[in-house]
Amino acid sequence: MKKFLLPVFACMALAACNNDDNAINQDIDYSKLPQEFPFSTLKTLNGVNIINGGFGSGATAHPTQKGEFYVITDRGPNVAYSNGIKILVPDFTPTIMHFKINASGNIEVIKYIKLKNPSGQPITGLPNPVGMGSTGEIAYAADGSVLGTDNYGLDSESIVAAKDGTFWVSDEYGPHIVHYSADGVELERISPIGVNTGTRKLPAVFAKRRPNRGMEGMCMTPDGKTLVGTMQSTMYVPTKALATNTTLTRIVTFDLATGQTKQYLYRQDGGASDSVCDITPISNTEFLVIERDGNFGSVGGLKKVYRINLANASDVSGTDLTAVDGMKINGKTLEQSTWDEINAAGLKPATKTLAVDLVAKIGYEHDKFEGIVYLGNNKLAVFNDDDFGVADDGNGNPKTKTLPKTGKQDKGEMYIVDIQ
Incomplete structure (x- = not known):
């Protein structure tokens, strides 16, 4: 088995969580961190080295093996172009990387799992065709020619590792929640009605997600019963x-046994250009x-x-889940309503308090951080997306x-950081 090293900044020696109790694993040796991952070059284009990275769009702990993690890429290297993007x-x-802290204290890649x-x-990471999750995305090749679509394409953003060895992945197309086998083969694709x-x-209503701003975050409650997904930004409703x-975005929950969904409101501190990204559980109701x-x-x-x-x-699902504009207040959609109007209607968003400011806490340098895993005892693992x-x-x-x-x-x- 080949050993690879992932670049890591560790504030202190900590351990990965067990999904049952988020307990710190004190016997994992983190003393050799940080370590650097030797990224290979995926492709060189116009003198630019595109690295075989991208891991960090989403992250999750192994549900039973302490000190092991999974991280996932998104659809692949791309840049904005014309009315769409260039897929380089x-x-x-889209690929899952499984790694661990081994007995020597090094980070070791166990395997890569390509989605199928x-x-x-x-x-591929190509957009879906009309009717299967598209909101008009157009993909171009590096030379500007138009590429096709992929019925099963995914712009994967978040990952959950279940105890049965399978994975749940959410994305920015559909938005879809896709169930994959341990080998990465699609078992089920859950998408909005229509x-x-x-x-x-x-x-x-979730089909009205903003292009490139779909279900950016997803986790599973510690009891293993419910998936909880966060939309990245305000949806275009109506x-x-x-x-x-x-500043309004939505959280959706999906009961794995019954398929029942619930919706909640989340109030961002920023605005339309800012993002709500990954989510990780503390308990069945706290995240x-x-x-x-x-x-x-x-x-x-x-x-x-x-x-x-x-x-x-408040559950803001309304009585008709087939309604493309969802619940309304005085004839206006939630995204049209002010927070004063929402409060006057008796609807309460999720409560929130600051857990950590990464820039103030550790001088975080990257532009993105898109994967988080709660380790218990107010410790958090943070992963960046290097694009x-x-x-x-x-x-x-x-x-x-x-x-x-x-x-x-x-x-x-x-x-690895301390949180409040």
């Missing part, structure tokens, strides 16, 4: 122009949630984690993504 490696397959369609063929996949469904409450902007931490970026509670939050080491040059072409403080190419790291 069109045949890239129900027939066992590797999927999206032509699967029989179990999310409420129809339309982009009319969705004026840009930690990422809020961030797109700036690098070393130049004043917003990088915070909030402790939230759904225990007293495969590439950024947009402003003209629809890739450039090397560098950290402004050090000038080094951005690469994935894992941090």
Whole structure:
């Protein structure tokens, strides 16, 4: 078995959590951290090295093996272009990386798991066709030619490892919640009502997610019964122009046994350009949630984690889950309503308190942090998304993504931090 090293900044020696009790594993040796992962080059394009990174869009602890983690990529390296994006490696397959802290205290990759369609063929990160989760995304090749679509394509953003060895993955297309086997083969795809996949469904309103701002975060409650997903930003309900409450986003829960869903409101501190990213459980009702902007931490970026509670939050599902605009207040959608109007209707969002400001706490330098795992005892593992080491040059072409403080190419790291 080959051993690889992942770049890690560790504030102290800690251990991974057990999903039953989030207990710290005191016998794991973290003394050799930080360590650097030797990323290979996936492709070189116009002199830019696209690294085989991207791990950190989502993260989860192994449900039974202490000191082991899973991290996942998104759809692959891409940059903004015209009315869509350039997919720089069109045949890239979204991939799960399983790694552990071994007996020597080193981070060791156990295996890579590529995601596959129900027939066992590797999927791509290409957008879905109309009717299967598309909101009009257009994918281009590096030369500007139009690429096709993929019925099973995924812009994977979050991952849950279940005790039966399978995985649940959420994404920014559909939005979909997809169940994969231990080998990465699709078992079930759960999408909004009206999206032509699967029989179990999310409420129809979720199909109005903002393009490239789908179900950015997802976790499983410690009792193993419920998936909890966070939408990245305000959805376009009823339309982009009319969705004026840009600090409102939604949390959806999915009962794995019954398929029943519930919806809750979450109030962002930022606005339309900021993101609600990963979520990790503390208990069956209490969670930690990422809020961030797109700036690098070393130049004043917003990088915070909030402790939230759904225990007293209102279920805003309404009576008709097939309604494409969801619940309304005085004829207005929730996204059209002010927080004063929402409060006057007796609807309560999730409560929240600041758990940690990563910039203030540790001088966090990256622009993104998209994976978190609660380790128990107010300790948190944080993973950044390095975007495969590439950024947009402003003209629809890739450039090397560098950290402004050090000038080094951005690469994935894992941090361990104390939270309040």
